[in-house]
Amino acid sequence: DTGVSQDPRHKITKRGQNVTFRCDPISEHNRLYWYRQTLGQGPEFLTYFQNEAQLEKSRLLSDRFSAERPKGSFSTLEIQRTEQGDSAMYLCASSLAYRPYEQYFGPGTRLTVT
């Protein structure tokens, strides 16, 4: 296992388009997290899953954002009708449920909305 992977690594899209990102966690990890990071800031929590259940979602997450983890393995994060303010690095992390603070991060997907 090479760790958490994310695809794509970079995405450039035009305002108003929909985008979808994928995250593959470490195989034995049952928790999966999504964070967003803008320039000069630390990662900001978006949502997390335990197995296939989405347990918490940030109030900052608008209804244009949706995340799924259908089989409790990989996860997708979709942003509909992208806006320039969505430009950021989107980070995925995974952990064991009994050690949720020890999160293993992926390399991130950098989104640029033009």
Next chain:
Amino acid sequence: AQRVTQPEKLLSVFKGAPVELKCNYSYSGSPELFWYVQYSRQRLQLLLRHISRESIKGFTADLNKGETSFHLKKPFAQEEDSAMYYCALSSGNAGGTSYGKLTFGQGTILTVHP
């Protein structure tokens, strides 16, 4: 609302000098505090956790509930310590759904000069 503040965006020291990266938090309950580190071209990773009270790579951090601080210290900095450091907080309620949901500070870039 929980918040983590790292007052220094940049910190420069010379090799062999002591280093202290400051972190202050606000949280109404009993938090767990962590330091995460990101070396150049690497992923974000856990450095240490306050509950474990261990020294990792020569770094230690003590939780001071009276001052709501969790400063990271190392007595003799090394060039390989140069990295971005993030302080993070989680709810300390191990049975709660928010346990493991991390709130990050803005980060401090540490540069250790030869």
